[in-house]
Each structure stands twice: as C-alpha cells, then as structure tokens.
Amino acid sequence: MKISEAFPPWDKLTDGDREKLERTAVSRSVPAGTLIYGGEQDCLGLIVVCSGQLRAYILSDEGREITIYRLFEMDVCLLSASCMLNNIQFDIAVEAEKDSTFWVIPPNVYREIMEHSAPLANYTNELMSGRFSEVMWLVEQIMWKSLDSRVAEFLLSESAIEQSTLLHLTHEKIANHLGTAREVVTRMLRYFQSEGLVKLSRGTVELTDPARLTKDFARR
C-alpha cells in the first residue's frame, strides 16, 4: 500500500508536503512478535499501518504491562513520535501482534509540515483526541469495573477482531493486556469455565457461550 493510500489526511496536504512525505517515509515489514518501538529507543516517528495488527502498551518498572490501544490497517500511531510533541511526558512500547507492514514518517518531517499546515495540525488533534478517549475509557474500566467484566470484555473484543470464538491466547498474554497478574487471570478463566462460558486448553480459550458472557459479565 502506498503512503498516499494509507495516510488518511493525504488529500488535504499541499503537493510540496506530499512530495516531502513520499521522499522521507520508510516502509517496513515485520513478523508477529517484533518489538517495533520501546521506551529506550530514540523517537521512531509516526507509524502508518498498511496491514497486520499492532499493540501499544505501557510498562511498569517491575515489567508489568497494560495495553492502551490496538492499531489496524490505516491506523496511525502518534505516540511513537512523542519527541515531536512538546508536552508528552510518557513513553509507550509498540509490538506487532501479527505479521505487519507499515510506513514510518520521521518525526522532524512530520513536525515541520504540521507547523505550517492547519489541516495536518487538525488531523493530529483528531488522532490525539481518539487515543486520549481510549485511555480515558481505560481509566474508567480500571476504576469502576471489576476484573471479571474486564476479562469478559477483552475476550469478546478479541473474538470480534479474530472473527472466531477460538482464541489463541495464553493467560499471561491476557494479563499483559489488562495490567494484572497471570494467576488472577487464570482464576477468573477457571471460574468462567466452571460456569460453562469458556473452554480452556493449552494456549487457547474458546468462547462456548458468548451471549451469556456478554449479558452476565460484559454489560454491567
């Protein structure tokens, strides 16, 4: 996918700005599992996803993780270019959850264009508002929801993403998405299994009654 097709605000940019983006953006392909951006690397740049699936998350000092958002085709990750945003004082990590291809726009190029281009600055605002909303949703989840609801909602959203009720997920992975400990997830999944809502096997969780999982756990 060309950057002109993958980058949503393309049509609103001037010819000069487009030419600059085409000249400087770098295309990359990585296998599932690759750490694309981590706290200790330099500021990478904006990631424009062409195909695959990425996960943005934060890490505690003790190595615990929590997912803050996912990225799919034509999604753009701004926070991997946090050096160009004066007030961003946190760092995220980004990994490929599936084999993925994406463009990387260098942060200085993006910033240069944004400084004179109202359309790009406004697009950046929309992008940041969207991510901000996702994090506020996360705050509400953590603060007001019990963990059984959060595990149920995570399983249902994974099932929607994969379009399958059979999910290839370890308990550890689920824990890393939700920012909790593996043992806590295992206990919750066993409880769901005893209620006939899921079936557990090594490395998989099968949703056997998604309707009841939604009704009794996710929507409350």
Place this chain on the structure above:
Amino acid sequence: MKISEAFPPWDKLTDGDREKLERTAVSRSVPAGTLIYGGEQDCLGLIVVCSGQLRAYILSDEGREITIYRLFEMDVCLLSASCMLNNIQFDIAVEAEKDSTFWVIPPNVYREIMEHSAPLANYTNELMSGRFSEVMWLVEQIMWKSLDSRVAEFLLSESAIEQSTLLHLTHEKIANHLGTAREVVTRMLRYFQSEGLVKLSRGTVELTDPARLTKDFARR
C-alpha cells in the same frame, strides 16, 4: 485580566482572529464550590483561567469521582469544549475549588479559528498532549502504585499548592480526588496518624512530618 493576557497563544493569532475572540469570549466569576461544567450540560467552551483554582474530574454511574487535572492561573481547559473535538468520547465535570474568574471561549468560534490557523491548531495539540500526559500518569498511579503512596503524594501536592502543612480537606474530598471510598481514606489517614506523619481534626489534615511522608511513602 484581559483575554489577551490570559490566553497563551494570543501573540501568534492574526488581528482578525483576536478581534473575534475578544468579541465572543465571556468573562465569569464564580464562588468556590460552583459546578462550572457537568456531563449533562451542553458543550460549554474553552475555559481560560484568570484567577482561582478549578478541578476537572470524571464521575462513575454510581457517583464516584476521580480528579484528572487541576487548573490554575493561565491554564486552559479544552475538554469542556469536547463537542468541537471530533474524537473525544468522554465527558468531564469542572468545579471551582476556590473563588475563580475565567474567560469562556465559545466552541464554534474556537473551532472556526483552529481550522485555518496552524498556530492555534498546534497550540491545541500541545494542550491536549499535556492533559493526555496527566491522564497517563494517573493510569500508572492507579495500576502500579499502592493507595498509601497515592494518598501520601496527594497530601504533599496539596501542601505544595496551599503552601501550608495545615490542609482543609475532608476524608470524602480526598476519596473523590483519588477515586476511592471514604472509609479507605479514613483507614489510611489513621494509619499515617499512628505513625506520627499527620494529625487529624474535624475537616483538617495536618502534615506533621512531610519529610518522612515523602521518603517512606511518596517516593517508591
């Protein structure tokens, strides 16, 4: 304070944009305790603080609160104009913690200017990045910090704001800042008191050993 003095990006705007802001912005003065913006009101507009102190917070369905940021002189609140930000999908409430005066910029006026003005759009980006960072800090606090640290850090930051070790704060108020229950805060404060760190009276908390409160609880 005139809006030209209170609104940080003033110098970067065109004469036409400034004239539009001066003509449409409304000045307000409210006593401490006033709810300036709540989830059910219409989109208010941007709040530009001239004096006083405001608190932005979110509410759960059950009425629990958690502070997401404070606003002081020359701070600008963007999320009280969330209707003009396409992707903001959450609502906050804003109340005056002290007698406060502020300007309100109507959301449609701000949006009109932002659409053609790269400087204002970039200023908005910086504002949103700053708030986003505060919310990410909050996520990290909630996820990885124990409540004793959070209560200690809150008391120390209040003491810095008030420039006093005697804080006029009920346990309920502290609970509403931190998103927890009053009983939990009371238990924690009594523990701090038994350790000689604070002295509790009706409606006040006095920090009797801020150095040790910092060392043993806040910085870990």
